[in-house]
Amino acid sequence: MSDTPLLSVVVPFYGVEDYLLECLQSLQAQTLRDIQVVLVDDGSPDDSIEIAEAVAASDERFQVVRQANAGLGPARNTGQAHAVGEFLTFVDSDDIVPHRAYEQMVASLRSSGSSFAVGNARRFSRTSGVRQSWAHARPCAKDAIATHILERPTLAYDRMVWNKIYRRDFYEEYRYAFPPIKYEDWPVTMRAHLDALTVDVLKTPTYYWRERESGDSITQQVFKYENLLDRVISAEQVFDVLDRQASPVVRSMAHRHLLEIDMVAVAQAFAVAEASDVPRLLELSLRFVERLEPPHSGESRYNTLQYHALKAGDADLLRELAIFRDAGGLAGGTSVSRSRLKPWRWNLNYPGRTHRATPNNLYELPFTALKLQTLVTSARATSERLDIEATAQIGHLQAGDDDAVAVNLVNGITRIPLEVETFDTIDAFRGRSRVGLRFGVDLESLRGRHDLVWPLRFEVTRTSAGVTRTSPLTGAGAGSAQYPQGAFFGPSQFLQPGLTSGNVYCIHRVAFPTVVEVLEASDGAFVVRGTIAEPARNAAVVVVRPDGALTFPATLESGLDGIQHFTARLDPAVVLDGDSSDDPFLHTATRRVAMRTEFGDVDLTWPGYDADVEITQDGRRVALTRSRFGNATLTFGPLVPHVDSARQVGDDLLLEGTHLGLPVQEGLMWRLYLPDSDEHLDIPVAVDVDGSRWSSRTTLSSLLPDVDRPTQPGAPAADYSLFFQTQGYDTPAPIVPSALGALPIERLVAGRNVLVTSIAGSTRVQVR
Numbered sequence: 001m002s003d004t005p006l007l008s009v010v011v012p013f014y015g016v017e018d019y020l021l022e023c024l025q026s027l028q029a030q031t032l033r034d035i036q037v038v039l040v041d042d043g044s045p046d047d048s049i050e051i052a053e054a055v056a057a058s059d060e061r062f063q064v065v066r067q068a069n070a071g072l073g074p075a076r077n078t079g080q081a082h083a084v085g086e087f088l089t090f091v092d093s094d095d096i097v098p099h100r101a102y103e104q105m106v107a108s109l110r111s112s113g114s115s116f117a118v119g120n121a122r123r124f125s126r127t128s129g130v131r132q133s134w135a136h137a138r139p140c141a142k143d144a145i146a147t148h149i150l151e152r153p154t155l156a157y158d159r160m161v162w163n164k165i166y167r168r169d170f171y172e173e174y175r176y177a178f179p180p181i182k183y184e185d186w187p188v189t190m191r192a193h194l195d196a197l198t199v200d201v202l203k204t205p206t207y208y209w210r211e212r213e214s215g216d217s218i219t220q221q222v223f224k225y226e227n228l229l230d231r232v233i234s235a236e237q238v239f240d241v242l243d244r245q246a247s248p249v250v251r252s253m254a255h256r257h258l259l260e261i262d263m264v265a266v267a268q269a270f271a272v273a274e275a276s277d278v279p280r281l282l283e284l285s286l287r288f289v290e291r292l293e294p295p296h297s298g299e300s301r302y303n304t305l306q307y308h309a310l311k312a313g314d315a316d317l318l319r320e321l322a323i324f325r326d327a328g329g330l331a332g333g334t335s336v337s338r339s340r341l342k343p344w345r346w347n348l349n350y351p352g353r354t355h356r357a358t359p360n361n362l363y364e365l366p367f368t369a370l371k372l373q374t375l376v377t378s379a380r381a382t383s384e385r386l387d388i389e390a391t392a393q394i395g396h397l398q399a400g401d402d403d404a405v406a407v408n409l410v411n412g413i414t415r416i417p418l419e420v421e422t423f424d425t426i427d428a429f430r431g432r433s434r435v436g437l438r439f440g441v442d443l444e445s446l447r448g449r450h451d452l453v454w455p456l457r458f459e460v461t462r463t464s465a466g467v468t469r470t471s472p473l474t475g476a477g478a479g480s481a482q483y484p485q486g487a488f489f490g491p492s493q494f495l496q497p498g499l500t501s502g503n504v505y506c507i508h509r510v511a512f513p514t515v516v517e518v519l520e521a522s523d524g525a526f527v528v529r530g531t532i533a534e535p536a537r538n539a540a541v542v543v544v545r546p547d548g549a550l551t552f553p554a555t556l557e558s559g560l561d562g563i564q565h566f567t568a569r570l571d572p573a574v575v576l577d578g579d580s581s582d583d584p585f586l587h588t589a590t591r592r593v594a595m596r597t598e599f600g601d602v603d604l605t606w607p608g609y610d611a612d613v614e615i616t617q618d619g620r621r622v623a624l625t626r627s628r629f630g631n632a633t634l635t636f637g638p639l640v641p642h643v644d645s646a647r648q649v650g651d652d653l654l655l656e657g658t659h660l661g662l663p664v665q666e667g668l669m670w671r672l673y674l675p676d677s678d679e680h681l682d683i684p685v686a687v688d689v690d691g692s693r694w695s696s697r698t699t700l701s702s703l704l705p706d707v708d709r710p711t712q713p714g715a716p717a718a719d720y721s722l723f724f725q726t727q728g729y730d731t732p733a734p735i736v737p738s739a740l741g742a743l744p745i746e747r748l749v750a751g752r753n754v755l756v757t758s759i760a761g762s763t764r765v766q767v768r
Contacts (some may be wrong), residue, residue: 043069120207129760
């Protein structure tokens with residue numbers, strides 16, 4: 001480490017022995033090497049200090065500072081006082097940072113001269129995998145260099161401190177300090193946004209925010225009074241900053257966020273509050289909402305109801321509203337009943353309609369608010385036919401067995417009626433009703449048409465309770481809907497079902513595709529053979545990495561069919577050399593594979609994909625797999641048994657995959673996490689091994705729970721993940737596109753709905 005490092009990283013820690021090492025290893029792996037890491041022991045009662053001191057002893061860039069327990073805010077202040085870098089950032093000790101994050105953010109700041117940089121964030125856990133952070137989806141939706149909160153008001157939603165890198169002289173000039181409370185971030189980050197000259201916003205995820213199964217992190221201890229008190233104090237400090245410095249638009253945006261997040265948290269506390277806590281909770285609630293702007297016309301009706309109940313101080317109504325939300329009453333948008341006096345209006349079946357504190361108009365739902373909601377759940381194609389299963393339900397209305405349903409294939413302005421069959425499946429209210437649709441497209445009948453306007457889309461019409469709604473078919477559920485097989489539509493056209501950028505499900509046409517005909521592993525390399533639609537003089541298969549493209553020359557020859565054929569060998573050792581994973585939690589990376597000729601780069605369409613082609617290289621699994629749009633793509637990651645085949649035989653689920661030399665016979669299990677706990681139940685999976693492959697058979701009835709254990713309102717009664725656990729491993733077993741193409745599998749077992757699906761790349765069995 002240099003005398004003046006480029007970046008100082010402050011990491012306070014307290015009671016995180018199960019997570020700290022993973023956090024620090026993600027900092028050690030940063031591609032920006034010139035860093036100082038200040039580890040602040042905030043009087044931790046466990047063995048975290050031993051972990052911190054061991055890392056500091058082995059890496060001179062890390063130093064340990066100890067203090068009596070004072071809380072996260074003061075511990076951050078202590079760390080900042082020891083920082084000497086040109087730039088400054090903070091990390092929570094149970095989170096992790098992607099390897100290239102600091103290099104990207106510092107490079108942006110050096111180029112722009114901005115006061116600080118803001119990066120996108122992802123949430124992660126062992127049960128939910130990796131997903132976009134709700135708090136950062138809006139403010140970090142697009143890159144923006146040298147912008148400002150006054151120019152980009154959605155940055156008012158950017159309340160956390162750890163997804164930022166500050167210029168240290170800027171940070172110290174304004175003398176920022178975290179208050180000694182929970183939710184200490186936002187008073188500092190809001191001030192910084194308003195004080196900054198400009199800020200850089202990066203859409204790229206630069207931070208991974210852990211969601212603990214036990215719910216015992218600071219941000220998950222939502223309903224304790226002391227936690228709520230700190231939340232309100234934090235909000236009051238934000239109110240003060242907004243009143244002093246913010247524009248009306250920024251102030252309104254921040255107040256809206258406070259209502260959507262903080263006010264709802266305060267209101268929901270009444271569902272679990274002890275009677276002795278209610279008076280002080282009411283006092284705290286009124287203190288908060290007195291400074292909160294009233295909800296605007298576009299705010300959620302239910303949030304607005306809870307706002308009025310808080311303003312009225314009606315504890316009984318608050319409890320009734322909170323319990324209704326907590327029990328999943330808002331699922332499906334809440335059921336409605338038709339108004340007797342105004343039959344063109346519908347009444348939401350929310351609690352509290354007779355209370356004086358709640359405006360009647362909040363219970364009245366206009367006829368136009370009843371909208372058709374659709375989701376593709378399965379898509380399977382052959383050369384002759386595309387078969388689709390979907391759900392379609394008019395929001396707030398219960399589907400009936402005698403509902404009229406129609407589906408059209410839309411070709412430009414022409415509608416082609418399709419035969420449709422309805423069936424029972426899980427609906428928006430988490431029950432079973434006839435919301436399922438099954439229909440197909442005869443591809444052979446389309447081949448002779450010359451008036452097709454691509455992409456072809458679908459239109460669904462449904463009538464429920466006398467209400468008729470029409471909507472494009474939108475959305476794609478897990479499994480084959482997201483990874484459907486495509487089909488040739490003639491020698492120079494390939495059809496691929498999938499979503500458009502507007503979330504509309506379509507049939508796309510790829511004209512003159514470059515096609516992978518054979519892809520195999522041979523002598524430690526990938527051999528790719530195929531055809532090029534547009535004859536070229538020079539060609540190469542390229543693997544596109546963050547630092548540039550690797551080029552693997554292809555040999556070209558003309559076949560007897562008059563089509564140009566290519567062959568290329570991809571060396572996995574070359575692919576891995578100098579590259580690292582993008583995901584610090586899963587330790588995986590995905591790289592685009594393309595054909596490069598003098599005409600440019602084109603994707604490799606892989607119509608014959610039936611399983612990943614994999615090679616073990618340098619202790620990692622390197623595989624050529626299939627993207628959602630049917631193209632060959634390259635992935636690499638840890639050696640973990642994968643699932644590449646899934647099928648149902650009676651009431652049994654059959655899974656198969658490659659074991660990569662790992663002890664799958666002892667290590668595979670179905671894991672069920674208990675609500676609000678890191679504790680779990682493990683059910684061993686009986687596994688057979690044949691050469692490099694493993695197979696298992698699970699009787700679905702064996703996964704029916706004796707006691708329902710939903711992890712949250714509206715969640716399945718039991719939600720199992722296929723895990724692999726042995727020495728050095730405790731991770732979900734990944735599922736690849738060849739198996740995803742067979743999902744979902746839905747079956748009624750002993751009167752319970754059992755769904756085999758995938759979430760975040762893992763195999764799941766959900767029971768309702």
